[in-house]
Amino acid sequence: MRFLFKTSYEQDTRLFRDRIDASWYVLLAVAVLILPAVLPAYYVGETTWVFIYAIGGVSLMVLVGYTGLVSLGHAAFLGIGAYAHAFFLEHDVPWVLSAAMAILITTACGLVVGLPALRMTGIYLAIATLAFAVIVQEVFTRWESVTHGLSGMAVPKATIFGISFESERAFYYLCLFLFVLTLWLTRNLLRAPTGRAWIAIRDSEIAAQSMGVNLAIYKSIAFAYSAGLMGLAGVLFAHKIAYLAPDIFTILLSIQFLLLVIVGGLGSLHGAVFGAIFVALLPPLIAILRDSIPASFADLAAASGVSLLGSIGEGIGNFLRKPGVEAGIFGLILVLVIVLEPLGMYGRWVKLRIFFSTFPMYKRATFKRQRSYMKSERLR
Amino acid sequence: MALDRRDLRGRKLDIFLQLTLNGLAVGCIYGLVALGFVLIYKATELVNFAQGDLLMLGAFVAYMAVVWWGLDYWLSFLIAVLAVAAFGALLDRFLLRRVIGQPQFAVVMLTIGLGAIFRTFASVTWGSEIYTLPTPFGGVTQIAGVTLSHQYLSIIVGTLILCGALYGFFNHTRLGVAMQATSQNQLAAYYMGIPVKLIFSLIWAISAGVATVAGVLLAPVTLIDINMGLAVALKAFAAAVLGGFGSIPGALAGGIVIGLIELYAGATLPNGFKDTAPYIVLLIMLVVRPQGLFGTFSRKKV
Amino acid sequence: MTFFEADNLSIHFGGIRAVDGVSFRITQGEVFTIIGPNGAGKTTIFNLVSRFYDPTDGRLVFEDNDITRVPAHRIAALGIARTFQNIELFEHATLLQNLLLARHAHKKSGFFSELLFLPAVRRFEVEHREAVEKVIDFLDLQQYRDSLIVNLPYGVRKVAELARALCTGPKLLLLDEPSSGLNVEETEDMAFWIQDIKNLLGVTVLMVEHDMKLVSAVSDRVLALNYGRPLALGTPQEVQGHPEVISAYLGG
Numbered sequence: 014m015r016f017l018f019k020t021s022y023e024q025d026t027r028l029f030r031d032r033i034d035a036s037w038y039v040l041l042a043v044a045v046l047i048l049p050a051v052l053p054a055y056y057v058g059e060t061t062w063v064f065i066y067a068i069g070g071v072s073l074m075v076l077v078g079y080t081g082l083v084s085l086g087h088a089a090f091l092g093i094g095a096y097a098h099a100f101f102l103e104h105d106v107p108w109v110l111s112a113a114m115a116i117l118i119t120t121a122c123g124l125v126v127g128l129p130a131l132r133m134t135g136i137y138l139a140i141a142t143l144a145f146a147v148i149v150q151e152v153f154t155r156w157e158s159v160t161h162g163l164s165g166m167a168v169p170k171a172t173i174f175g176i177s178f179e180s181e182r183a184f185y186y187l188c189l190f191l192f193v194l195t196l197w198l199t200r201n202l203l204r205a206p207t208g209r210a211w212i213a214i215r216d217s218e219i220a221a222q223s224m225g226v227n228l229a230i231y232k233s234i235a236f237a238y239s240a241g242l243m244g245l246a247g248v249l250f251a252h253k254i255a256y257l258a259p260d261i262f263t264i265l266l267s268i269q270f271l272l273l274v275i276v277g278g279l280g281s282l283h284g285a286v287f288g289a290i291f292v293a294l295l296p297p298l299i300a301i302l303r304d305s306i307p308a309s310f311a312d313l314a315a316a317s318g319v320s321l322l323g324s325i326g327e328g329i330g331n332f333l334r335k336p337g338v339e340a341g342i343f344g345l346i347l348v349l350v351i352v353l354e355p356l357g358m359y360g361r362w363v364k365l366r367i368f369f370s371t372f373p374m375y376k377r378a379t380f381k382r383q384r385s386y387m388k389s390e391r392l393r
Numbered sequence: 394m395a396l397d398r399r400d401l402r403g404r405k406l407d408i409f410l411q412l413t414l415n416g417l418a419v420g421c422i423y424g425l426v427a428l429g430f431v432l433i434y435k436a437t438e439l440v441n442f443a444q445g446d447l448l449m450l451g452a453f454v455a456y457m458a459v460v461w462w463g464l465d466y467w468l469s470f471l472i473a474v475l476a477v478a479a480f481g482a483l484l485d486r487f488l489l490r491r492v493i494g495q496p497q498f499a500v501v502m503l504t505i506g507l508g509a510i511f512r513t514f515a516s517v518t519w520g521s522e523i524y525t526l527p528t529p530f531g532g533v534t535q536i537a538g539v540t541l542s543h544q545y546l547s548i549i550v551g552t553l554i555l556c557g558a559l560y561g562f563f564n565h566t567r568l569g570v571a572m573q574a575t576s577q578n579q580l581a582a583y584y585m586g587i588p589v590k591l592i593f594s595l596i597w598a599i600s601a602g603v604a605t606v607a608g609v610l611l612a613p614v615t616l617i618d619i620n621m622g623l624a625v626a627l628k629a630f631a632a633a634v635l636g637g638f639g640s641i642p643g644a645l646a647g648g649i650v651i652g653l654i655e656l657y658a659g660a661t662l663p664n665g666f667k668d669t670a671p672y673i674v675l676l677i678m679l680v681v682r683p684q685g686l687f688g689t690f691s692r693k694k695v
Numbered sequence: 696m697t698f699f700e701a702d703n704l705s706i707h708f709g710g711i712r713a714v715d716g717v718s719f720r721i722t723q724g725e726v727f728t729i730i731g732p733n734g735a736g737k738t739t740i741f742n743l744v745s746r747f748y749d750p751t752d753g754r755l756v757f758e759d760n761d762i763t764r765v766p767a768h769r770i771a772a773l774g775i776a777r778t779f780q781n782i783e784l785f786e787h788a789t790l791l792q793n794l795l796l797a798r799h800a801h802k803k804s805g806f807f808s809e810l811l812f813l814p815a816v817r818r819f820e821v822e823h824r825e826a827v828e829k830v831i832d833f834l835d836l837q838q839y840r841d842s843l844i845v846n847l848p849y850g851v852r853k854v855a856e857l858a859r860a861l862c863t864g865p866k867l868l869l870l871d872e873p874s875s876g877l878n879v880e881e882t883e884d885m886a887f888w889i890q891d892i893k894n895l896l897g898v899t900v901l902m903v904e905h906d907m908k909l910v911s912a913v914s915d916r917v918l919a920l921n922y923g924r925p926l927a928l929g930t931p932q933e934v935q936g937h938p939e940v941i942s943a944y945l946g947g
Contacts, residue, residue, distance in 0.1 A: 022824040026817050083498050129680045135497070136440060140634045141679050143627070144672035151669045198810055205809035205816055209796045212788050220783035223745055224863060225771035225800030234806065264627070268505055275502050280787070336521050337619065341513025347506030352488065355495050 026204060028197075045189060049182040057181045062293040064188040065249045068195050070273045070285030070292075072242035075199060077271070078280045079208065080235040081215030082130070083139045086146025087270050090240045092153055092262035094119045094247020096160050099168045099257055108173045116244040123240020127233045146267060153259035165258040168251045178252075188249050195242060196282060202238070203282070211235055265340070272343060276350050278357025287358035295346075296339055303333040411540065412656045418545035418614070420652020421552035425607035426629035427636065427644035428559075429600040434638060435576040436596045439489070439500050443508040444604050445626025449619065450511055451477045451605025452612045453519050456526050466529055474605045481601025482594040489597070490590065508626075512619045521619055526612040548610045555606055556645060559599075563641075572596060628655070631675045637688025646686060650674075696759050698723040698899065699867055704753035705923075706743060713739045715923040716753075721867070726893055726900040728910050730934070731920035732944050737903040738780055739923075741869050744901075745777050746770055757867065771800035776860040777869035780903075782852050784844045790855055791840045794830065797862035798823040830861045833896075834888065850881050857888070861896070868892065870902040874909050882909060889913045907935065907945070919944065 017031060029035040049057045069091060076082050097118045101111035126145055130138050153160050160166060171178040171187065178184045202208045210231045213221035218228060251257060269292060277288020310326020313319075332338065354361050368375045429444045451473045458469030484507070492500050530543040563569035575582040575592045582589050608622070615621055632651045636643030651671045658670030678685065699721040706714045714736040721727045729737045742748045744755060746767040755763045757773060765773070776797075785793050801823070804816045831837055834854055839847060847855065853876065860868055873889070874882045886909055892898050893913075904910050910917060910931055917934040919926040921944065927937040934940055 022821045022828075023817065025824070026820045077498065083501075129676075132683045133679060134683075136434075136638055137634060137679055137683055137685075140630060141676060144631065144676045144679075147627075147672045148669050148676075151665050155665050201810055201812035205812065205820070206796075206799055206802045206804065207806060207809050209788075209792055210799060212792065213785055213796050213799075216785035216787055217783045219747065220779065220785065221796075222747075222767040223771060223777055224797050224859075225768055225802075226796075227768045271502060272506075275499060279496075279499065332517065335513075335516055337516050338513055340509045341516075344506040344509025344513070348488070348503055348510065351495070351499055351503045351506070352491055355492070355499060 028200060049185050054181040057185050059294060059297055061181070061185045061188045061253060063289050064185075064192040065246055065253060066270075066273060066293045067192055067286050067289035068246040068249070069243055069270050070277065070289045071195055071199050071282060072239045072246065073270050074274050074277075074279075074282065074285045075202075075211070075242070076235055076239040078274055078284070079203065079215060080211040080232065082232065082235060083135070083142075084239075084267075085139045085143040085271070086149070086264065086267050087142070087239075087243055088262045088264070088266035089146040089149035090119050090123060090243035091247045091250060091266070092149065092257075092259075093122055094244030095168075095251035095254075095257055095262075096153060096166070096247075097244075098248040099166050099251050100159050102169055103166075108171055112245075112248045115248050116241050119244025119247065120237050120241035123236045123238075123243075124233060126240070127236030130236065131229050131232055143264065146262075146264060150259055150262055153262065160257070160259065163259065165256055168255050168257060170255075171252050184252065188253075191245060191249065195245065196286075199242075200282060207231070207234065269343070272347050276347060276357055278359030278362075281359050283362070284357055284359040287362070291346075291358065295343065299333060299339055299342065303330060306330055306333070407540075408660070412660055413653065414541060414545050414549075416653035416656035417649060418548040418652070419655060420632075420649035421548050421645075422607050422611050422625060422648070423629045423632045423651050424645035424648025425552055425555070425603050425610075426625055427633035427648045428556075428641055429603045429607075430630060430633040431636075431638060431641055431644040432596055432600045432603075434633075436572070436593060437489075438497060440497075440504070440630075441597075441600065442501060442504040442626065442630075443511060444600070444629065445622030445624075446508040446511040447477055447481065447601045447604040447622070448608035448611070448625060449515060449617075449622035450480070450608075451601075452526065452608035452617045452621065453515055453524075454605075455609045455612065456524055456617055457519065459527060460524075466527070470606075470609050473609055474602045477605040478598040478602035482598040484601075485594045485597035490593075508622075512622075515619050524617040526609070526617060528613045530613065544613050548614070551606065551610050552645075555603065559603075559641070568595070628671060631671055635675055635678055635685055637685030639685075640687045643685065643687035697756050698758060699901070700754075700756040701740070701744075702754040702756065704740065704743060704755065705751050706739060706748055707751045712923050714743065714750075717918075717920065717923070717925050718753075719918050719925070719928060721899060721901060723866075723899050724893065724897065725915040726889065726902065726913050728902045728904055728914040728917045728931075729920060730904060730907075730910060730917060730940075730944065731926070734922075735920040736923040737920060738871055741777060741871055741903065744770075744775065744869060771797075771863050771865075774864075774866035775869065776863040776865035776867075778856045778860045778871055778873065780871040780875065782856050784852060784855055784859065786844045789841050789843055790836065790847070790858075791827070793844065793855065793859050794827040794862045795823055797859045798826060798864075800863055826864065827862050830858050833861070833891070834858050849876055850878075853877060853881075853885075857885075861892070861898075865898060867899045867901060870900060870904075872903055872905065874904065874906045882906060885909065886912050911935070 019025065029038065048060060052060075069087070072090075073084065073087055076084055076087075094115050097115035098111050101114055102108070106114070126142065130141060133141055154162055156162070171184065173187075176183075178187050203211075210221065210226045213224065213226050214228060214231055214235075222228060254261070273288035273292045274285060275288070276291050277286065278284030307326040307330035310329070311323050314321070314323035314326070350357060356363070426444050426448060429447075430440060433439055433441045454476050455469045455473035458464045458472050459466060462469075464472070488503070488507075489500070492503060528544070528547075530547045532543050534541045534543065534546070563573055571582070571587045572592055572595070574585065575587055575589050575596075579589055582592075607625075611621070611625070628651055629648065632647035633644050634647070635650060636645070636647030638644075651674075654671050654674055655667060659667030662670065697720065701717060701719055704714055704717045705712065717736070717740065719727070729740065731737055739748065743750050746762070746765055746769075750763065753763075754761060757775065760773075762770070762773065785796065788796075802819075804813075804819050808816050831840065834857065836851075836854060836858055839851055839855070844852065844855065853873070857870070857873065860870075870889070873885050877885060889900060889902070890913055893900060900913075902910075902914070914931050916929065917931050918928045919934050919937065919940045921939075926939050926943060927934045929937075935945065
């Protein structure tokens with residue numbers, strides 16, 4: 014067992030709890046940095062998706078996980094950031110300026126959505142964000158002078174200060190850098206009064222007010238910051254996907270981000286990262302399994318002489334090929350996570366860590382709740 | 394040959410009435426699904442985003458009964474309603490009961506996940522194409538020069554009958570009153586000896602049954618496919634919020650308003666407004682009156 | 696200087712007069728208690744002072760300033776803190792986070808400096824932590840610092856609620872039924888703490904309470920309410936002996 018020796022109050026404000034924690038993260042950083050040198054370009058590209066989804070995940074985690082405001086239409090902000098950036102690039106605006114303006118525009122939209130949202134609670138806020146997303150998607154389709162409507166919009170590769178980020182590896186490092194920046198900035202906010210104010214709003218608006226938290230201001234900041242991060246994700250998303258079309262930014266994409274924060278673990282930055290890994294890597298995994306399962310089952314059947322195995326493999330392969338199966342698998346995992354491990358992937362990770370660090374004194378009852386009551390959210 | 398002004402006006406009136414009938418019919422479907430939302434929300438404070446997919450399942454079961462097993466339409470209707478209602482009750486008993494105590498948002502995501510599972514299940518069981526449900530409502534009636542399609546009429550009449558039945562049930566039977574009591578104060582209902590958990594399952598059953606009725610009524614109009622529930626659910630959710638998300642007449646009223654707006658906007662406004670007009674109206678409503686048409690604001694008493 | 700005054704305070708909810716023409720003054724440094732049967736309007740008065748409700752009539756004055764229309768989130772900065780009858784702690788945060796939140800009214804950092812976590816912000820964090828540790832010390836909450844509120848027993852939560860109110864650095868502290876749900880020993884502790892708050896910290900206390908032993912032990916003056924209207928105002932002995940108060944509330 015490891016003991017945390019605290020010798021000063023300042024220690025609690027640090028990013029890492031102690032030297033050992035920090036060294037684990039350093040190892041992780043090294044692994045992530047040398048990854049492009051070790052893996053082929055395809056996998057590097059897939060990992061870049063993880064970074065982009067993670068930025069989006071952090072965005073949504075701040076709004077839903079920390080402030081408690083549910084947004085069902087966050088893909089709209091992703092689209093706004095992506096289209097704005099693509100539009101500026103088309104007009105030969107330098108990359109940094111274009112990205113900055115795209116993020117600012119998205120932040121402004123976040124504020125615009127946030128303002129009426131100050132008066133709404135729970136369900137009503139969720140449906141308002143949903144309505145906003147539907148309307149924005151329609152705007153993408155109709156505003157052809159900016160978005161080229163249904164015919165779509167090609168996005169050139171990133172060129173910053175003359176350096177081309179066209180290769181998978183270069184773009185990987187760009188996304189990695191911005192991802193780490195996002196984590197750092199958000200972590201800063203969360204260990205400062207702003208982050209605490211957000212948690213207060215989530216847990217008890219009334220008590221938050223008596224502590225001096227101006228609800229309107231902090232909810233607006235949450236919306237604006239969340240939208241801004243999503244705008245950043247949109248900028249990177251535009252380059253990665255290379256061709257924008259209105260039917261990318263659907264409600265289903267918004268739900269995918271929500272799934273990300275739940276499966277990852279609501280209420281922690283780690284959850285956003287875990288969730289991003291899951292959401293970004295599951296589709297390619299399914300694509301691989303689609304072919305490899307029938308193949309390996311066929312091999313197994315040939316080797317063991319049990320032809321039933323071959324048909325099972327065929328069946329699974331056919332199932333995975335059906336349209337809409339990906340959504341179903343996501344749905345299944347979502348249901349399983351919520352029912353079996355409500356704390357998400359990060360929660361399970363923490364339990365494992367505690368198991369190993371307190372071995373053999375681990376007690377399962379540490380995490381068992383005595384009774385659960387339904388807490389009314391009609392009255393907050 | 395110049396058109397008589399009376400002719401033109403008559404034509405416009407005809408179109409207007411057609412649109413209104415169409416809008417009412419579509420609105421009834423939205424209202425029924427919204428009703429399902431509100432029933433579950435009033436009792437358990439959960440929003441069941443799988444409502445639309447229950448509608449889809451109901452339509453498919455009816456289709457299966459009529460086309461695969463060759464049964465009579467009305468019998469198939471009944472089978473579909475009972476089967477999906479039972480399924481809804483089982484969902485509550487085995488899944489929803491296990492997640493009590495979790496934040497509302499997590500359970501909402503659970504229902505979204507369930508919806509996706511239902512769609513994949515339908516794709517695997519029945520197929521991912523578009524299917525037609527044969528109904529006994531072909532044909533039209535002419536009243537005062539206006540053409541009324543029987544399909545649309547069947548939707549409106551069906552909705553009225555169902556709502557009448559529900560009204561009678563909730564207000565004049567012991568079980569219905571018990572349900573109302575449970576919705577308002579769980580703890581008090583327990584003290585009165587009301588089997589609260591069973592009531593919740595029954596509420597889910599009724600909700601699923603109502604969705605099935607909507608699905609079977611809708612099937613001849615939009616045809617059956619895996620995604621038929623999604624689009625309906627989104628608009629029905631808007632309808633429920635418009636009505637105030639706490640009252641059953643509100644849900645129906647909200648549904649009809651959304652349906653009418655959709656049809657009128659689609660006919661009069663430029664392309665693209667058909668789908669977004671209801672949401673624009675909803676947003677305006679939420680800004681002006683955040684609690685919806687018939688909703689009330691509750692304040693936490695500290 | 697008028698430290699605190701409620702002048703003809705009234706609020707009507709529909710046809711119900713929850714508070715009807717209540718007037719009282721509090722001098723700095725005293726412990727002032729409001730008693731009365733349930734529904735008499737005691738917590739409503741607290742909600743009026745915390746500015747969650749707007750009065751239909753009357754004024755509230757604090758340190759010579761009219762605070763009748765001040766928004767709810769400004770009250771903490773003015774120096775008024777409160778506890779809640781049903782405990783409104785932040786359930787999914789640690790005790791330390793709850794207490795640090797109470798320092799929000801004294802926040803000196805802006806959004807952008809927090810975004811970059813400048814050294815100044817770090818310094819402020821340590822300052823807030825030092826202020827919070829004093830309260831933790833005062834109420835003996837050291838062992839619960841890093842516990843999530845959901846995991847704490849009721850008695851500890853009550854004390855945490857009090858701690859959080861004290862961390863705002865108030866001049867006037869509103870305690871809503873501080874002894875409800877506490878056993879005899881815990882209530883005695885509470886009595887000592889209230890006296891310490893008055894004598895050592897110099898904080899004025901406005902209290903709602905049902906436990907008459909506690910009321911007699913700590914209060915300087917008492918106001919009895921019934922149906923939103925004042926019945927009697929005076930020392931604990933005077934009010935407890937008042938015939939109307941006895942018939943409406945105390946019985947016997």
